[in-house]
Amino acid sequence: MPGSAADRAVKQSRIRRVLEESAAEALVLTSHEAVSWYLEGIRSHVSLAGPPVAAVRVDAEGDTIFVAANEADRLIAEELLPEDAALVRRVPWITPPAEAAGPALGEASVAPGLRAARASLLPAERERYRALGRDAAEAMTDVASSLTPPSTERQAAAALAGALVERGIDPLVILAAGTSRLGHRHPLPTDAPLGRRAMLVVCGRRHGLIANLTRWVGDDADDAILDVEATFFAASRPGARLDEVFEAGTAAYSTAGFDPDEWQRHHQGGPTGYAGRDPRATPATTDLVQEHQAFAWNPSAPGVKVEDTVLVSSAGVEVLTLDPRWPTTVRAGLTRPAARPY
Numbered sequence: 001m002p003g004s005a006a007d008r009a010v011k012q013s014r015i016r017r018v019l020e021e022s023a024a025e026a027l028v029l030t031s032h033e034a035v036s037w038y039l040e041g042i043r044s045h046v047s048l049a050g051p052p053v054a055a056v057r058v059d060a061e062g063d064t065i066f067v068a069a070n071e072a073d074r075l076i077a078e079e080l081l082p083e084d085a086a087l088v089r090r091v092p093w094i095t096p097p098a099e100a101a102g103p104a105l106g107e108a109s110v111a112p113g114l115r116a117a118r119a120s121l122l123p124a125e126r127e128r129y130r131a132l133g134r135d136a137a138e139a140m141t142d143v144a145s146s147l148t149p150p151s152t153e154r155q156a157a158a159a160l161a162g163a164l165v166e167r168g169i170d171p172l173v174i175l176a177a178g179t180s181r182l183g184h185r186h187p188l189p190t191d192a193p194l195g196r197r198a199m200l201v202v203c204g205r206r207h208g209l210i211a212n213l214t215r216w217v218g219d220d221a222d223d224a225i226l227d228v229e230a231t232f233f234a235a236s237r238p239g240a241r242l243d244e245v246f247e248a249g250t251a252a253y254s255t256a257g258f259d260p261d262e263w264q265r266h267h268q269g270g271p272t273g274y275a276g277r278d279p280r281a282t283p284a285t286t287d288l289v290q291e292h293q294a295f296a297w298n299p300s301a302p303g304v305k306v307e308d309t310v311l312v313s314s315a316g317v318e319v320l321t322l323d324p325r326w327p328t329t330v331r332a333g334l335t336r337p338a339a340r341p342y
Contacts, residue, residue, distance in 0.1 A: 002207065003040030003081045004124035011038055014117040015058050018110050026059035026104035030097075033208070033274035034107055037118045039065070041128065041207030042079040046071070048170060055097040057104060063087050066097040112287065118274055120290040126311065128207045129294065132169065133309055133320025136204050136211040139163035141323045144200065144217050144340050150193050153178055156200060157189035164204045172210065172276065173203035179218075182303050185266040194218065197339070199305060208274050212296035213321040214307035216339040221304055223329065223338070227256040228299040229306050230332035232268070236295055236312045242270065242285040249297065258301045269298030272309060294320075306336065 015038065019027055029035050035044045035052045044052040053071040057064045067075055069090040076085045091100040107114055121129065143159040153176035161171040177187035179195030187199070197218035204211050232249035250263035270281030273294045279285055291313050298307045311318040317334060327338045 007122040007124045018113040024105040028101045028104045029056040036208030037274045055101045057101040066100045119293045121292045132206045132211050135167040137321045137323035141325045153189035169204035169206045175201035211309045220339040224256045225304040226331040228252045232297040233317045238291045240289045242287045246281045269296045272296040
């Protein structure tokens with residue numbers, strides 16, 4: 001487990017500020033995104049569909065990590081920082097860790113503050129994210145290079161899931177759309193063949209962080225959607241308000257030649273990190289963009305879509321999910337993916 005004690009100390013100070021601002025005596029972290037973030041990227045799950053196997057109570061006495069007793073030894077040996085092992089309190093498997101943590105302020109009461117606390121990624125987190133982005137992009141290239149038009153969506157999805165797991169990445173979302181199903185924005189895989197043009201999407205998690213990327217194989221298409229994405233990127237600057245970034249990006253559909261209402265037909269992505277979208281951007285999300293914050297914008301229109309995971313800072317946009325073997329183009333000074341021929 002490559003956690004950082006220095007980063008952990010900064011996170012503790014950030015949570016203390018959340019407590020002070022809410023005038024609460026204790027806060028219990030119970031979600032995967034909060035627990036994994038606070039405990040330096042631990043695998044907080046057994047089932048990807050289940051609740052975390054740990055909860056963290058933060059109060060005047062410090063941190064207490066409530067862990068299901070049947071999971072405690074593994075977390076101590078393989079996941080937690082050594083100095084956090086002494087904070088573990090074992091909980092009988094019949095008692096949810098969040099319940100054992102006792103009465104305290106819940107995450108929902110301070111959701112904006114918690115998002116802000118984890119938004120600015122710390123040095124060790126950024127290095128873990130860069131490695132994750134490279135590995136996820138390489139997995140995509142390796143799989144895409146093996147596909148042919150008769151390959152089915154399920155075969156592509158199975159190969160993508162395997163390539164991620166081989167790299168220690170949990171596949172959270174695997175989508176595949178062959179030519180016959182490109183009308184669907186979230187195409188869960190079927191037995192349909194990929195055909196002449198296909199879309200592949202992965203969202204993979206490692207050390208709590210999530211990499212999101214979309215790629216196309218087969219025939220190329222109009223790349224005007226990259227102009228929409230470039231506008232989202234240009235507006236995503238530290239200090240900007242998320243609703244303002246959203247407004248700028250969605251306005252670009254019209255100038256790029258798309259239906260001005262295209263943004264209403266699918267979500268546009270937004271901040272990412274320890275959640276796939278943290279939060280999903282809308283006209284009502286007013287979080288401030290922070291230095292070293294991760295984003296995965298997701299503009300799309302019929303038959304076209306683009307998505308990568310990036311880090312935003314005052315120096316600009318750094319694309320994390322890049323593999324130099326993938327064919328690219330350049331848009332607004334950034335290397336962007338093109339379709340990969342079979």
